[in-house]
Amino acid sequence: MGFSDAQDVYDCIGAIFSEAIADPEIGPKTKEAGLTIRFDFKEPDSVIYVDFANGEVFFGDGVPDREPAIKMGMKADDANKFWLGKLNLVMAMAKGQVRAKGSVPEMLKMLPLAKPLYERYEAQLRAKGRDDLIQAAG
Amino acid sequence: MTRPFDEIDVSTMAFWELSAEERDARLAVLREKRPVSWQRPAEGMASLPGNAGGGYWAVVSHAGVMAVSRDPETYCSSQGYMIEDIPLELLEPAGSFLGMDHPRHTQLRRLVSLAFSPRRVRALEERIQARATRLVDELLDQGEGDFVQTVSKPLPSLTFGEMMGVQEGGRERLTQLADDMVAYNDPDVLQGRDGLTHILETLVGIYGEAAALCELRRAQPGEDILSGLVTAEVDGERLTDEDIAAFLVLLSVAANDTTRQSISHGMRALCVFPDQRHLLASDVERYLPDAVEEIVRWATPVMTFRRTATRDAELAGVPISQGDKVVMLYVSANRDESVFPDPWRFDITREPQHVGFGGGGPHFCLGASLARSMLRSIFRELITRAPTLELGEPTFLVGNFINGIKSMPYRV
Numbered sequence: 001m002g003f004s005d006a007q008d009v010y011d012c013i014g015a016i017f018s019e020a021i022a023d024p025e026i027g028p029k030t031k032e033a034g035l036t037i038r039f040d041f042k043e044p045d046s047v048i049y050v051d052f053a054n055g056e057v058f059f060g061d062g063v064p065d066r067e068p069a070i071k072m073g074m075k076a077d078d079a080n081k082f083w084l085g086k087l088n089l090v091m092a093m094a095k096g097q098v099r100a101k102g103s104v105p106e107m108l109k110m111l112p113l114a115k116p117l118y119e120r121y122e123a124q125l126r127a128k129g130r131d132d133l134i135q136a137a138g
Numbered sequence: 139m140t141r142p143f144d145e146i147d148v149s150t151m152a153f154w155e156l157s158a159e160e161r162d163a164r165l166a167v168l169r170e171k172r173p174v175s176w177q178r179p180a181e182g183m184a185s186l187p188g189n190a191g192g193g194y195w196a197v198v199s200h201a202g203v204m205a206v207s208r209d210p211e212t213y214c215s216s217q218g219y220m221i222e223d224i225p226l227e228l229l230e231p232a233g234s235f236l237g238m239d240h241p242r243h244t245q246l247r248r249l250v251s252l253a254f255s256p257r258r259v260r261a262l263e264e265r266i267q268a269r270a271t272r273l274v275d276e277l278l279d280q281g282e283g284d285f286v287q288t289v290s291k292p293l294p295s296l297t298f299g300e301m302m303g304v305q306e307g308g309r310e311r312l313t314q315l316a317d318d319m320v321a322y323n324d325p326d327v328l329q330g331r332d333g334l335t336h337i338l339e340t341l342v343g344i345y346g347e348a349a350a351l352c353e354l355r356r357a358q359p360g361e362d363i364l365s366g367l368v369t370a371e372v373d374g375e376r377l378t379d380e381d382i383a384a385f386l387v388l389l390s391v392a393a394n395d396t397t398r399q400s401i402s403h404g405m406r407a408l409c410v411f412p413d414q415r416h417l418l419a420s421d422v423e424r425y426l427p428d429a430v431e432e433i434v435r436w437a438t439p440v441m442t443f444r445r446t447a448t449r450d451a452e453l454a455g456v457p458i459s460q461g462d463k464v465v466m467l468y469v470s471a472n473r474d475e476s477v478f479p480d481p482w483r484f485d486i487t488r489e490p491q492h493v494g495f496g497g498g499g500p501h502f503c504l505g506a507s508l509a510r511s512m513l514r515s516i517f518r519e520l521i522t523r524a525p526t527l528e529l530g531e532p533t534f535l536v537g538n539f540i541n542g543i544k545s546m547p548y549r550v
Contacts, residue, residue, distance in 0.1 A: 088231065088378075088380040089227075090231040090338070090341050090342055090345050090380075090383075091231075091345050091349065091379060091380045091383060093338075093342045093345075094342045094343070094345035094346035094348075094349055094383075095345075095346070095349055103335075104332070104334045104335040104338050105186055105187055105332055105334045105335070108186060108225045108227055108228070108334055109186055111225075111227045112225070112226075112227065
């Protein structure tokens with residue numbers, strides 16, 4: 001099992017970005033970092049664009065044309081693993097599973113902000129009845 | 139309350155760019171007056187912009203380094219181990235058990251410790267000696283060249299490659315990646331890029347090698363350390379490729395970038411102190427073991443490592459607060475006048491009590507026996523077979539971590 005279609009990706013992975021931005025502790029930090037990141041997912045094809053400076057998350061056709069500071073590409077399943085704390089980014093990059101373009105220091109500023117969200121992502125999946133995605137991550 | 143930073147600043151890159159003697163003139167003042175001093179965050183190319191973290195305690199005395207090393211419950215390794223505030227996101231995949239505390243440290247270190255035991259090293263000794271003989275053959279044949287490329291670099295690289303089961307090609311790539319990785323403050327290596335991008339790229343490179351090697355060793359196991367690791371279990375669980383890759387990063391840096399520097403600095407010291415070279419040559423087998431220890435003291439390949447206080451403590455009468463960063467300057471402790479009289483004299487008859495392999499405790503250098511074996515072999519050859527060897531001025535690596543010599547011309 002995995003994500004059924006692009007909307008499924010937006011409902012699950014997109015939701016965690018919205019949650020990060022709305023979080024009273026993490027939100028201000030992501031705003032301060034002020035990054036824009038575009039994620040191009042495969043299997044299923046889907047795009048998420050996050051503008052942390054303005055606190056906006058865009059999906060699919062709604063993604064803005066402007067160039068993001070960081071571009072990342074990966075399978076949606078690997079993004080799911082990442083949010084469950086089960087993806088080693090360095091190894092994923094070494095194996096070509098994750099491609100990243102943009103400033104490494106900026107990326108490294110964001111990564112620690114993601115960690116506290118792993119548990120919440122998992123809770124969200126459970127609340128949506130998507131235990132299959134948790135199991136699929138191994 | 140904010141503490142004032144010490145007037146002798148060991149955090150700037152300008153400090154680390156000084157010659158070793160100039161640097162130590164300042165450290166000597168600290169050793170005498172303030173062996174534990176509060177320093178502003180270390181400058182460097184691998185800190186996140188705008189997030190240099192707070193200051194740290196610089197521990198410069200031999201006694202201080204020993205005390206911190208031997209009290210891992212108070213001074214832990216899992217919250218960072220570099221003088222600079224390198225993000226944990228990069229430190230964790232690079233450090234393996236170097237950046238861990240008991241019990242995980244003990245479990246992982248145990249997996250590879252057998253391969254580095256004095257008994258296992260003795261079994262390798264013959265091949266290490268043969269390799270040293272061959273390298274000195276080449277040095278003599280060539281007549282002149284770069285001492286680092288001809289002798290210092292290949293010996294540990296070949297030995298490491300054999301132990302890990304890495305073939306030619308892969309071995310050279312790994313050695314190069316390990317070299318590059320620790321050179322994140324050297325402008326020649328960075329070429330205008332930032333240190334973090336540089337570290338990530340080298341890490342990704344080593345992880346790529348590790349993934350391929352793991353696959354190979356699972357299919358065709360051999361007698362090497364990697365083959366052991368792909369089948370090893372901790373708490374009933376197999377190590378992941380990521381665990382093994384982190385091991386490979388740690389071991390390739392630890393193996394390549396330390397013994398090499400000891401060989402280069404050691405040979406240079408023997409040239410600068412010809413009386414000691416003559417003494418060693420007068421009875422090699424008698425003087426060699428202590429000469430090797432003096433070479434490690436003299437070289438101090440790893441200049442700094444950091445710990446973090448897990449609780450309030452006191453060090454040399456200075457109160458340390460929980461959460462404080464504590465940096466050990468081995469480079470200073472190995473010149474501590476109270477332990478090494480006339481510390482800038484290279485003296486192969488000294489009583490060995492240096493902290494070149496660390497100050498004891500659970501993080502004491504795992505490869506110490508192996509390093510000693512390589513150093514004995516190569517200096518036995520160099521002293522007996524290359525009596526006319528002369529060295530030119532070295533080019534030093536810029537940084538606050540590895541005391542590196544990038545190149546050094548030689549002539550016989």
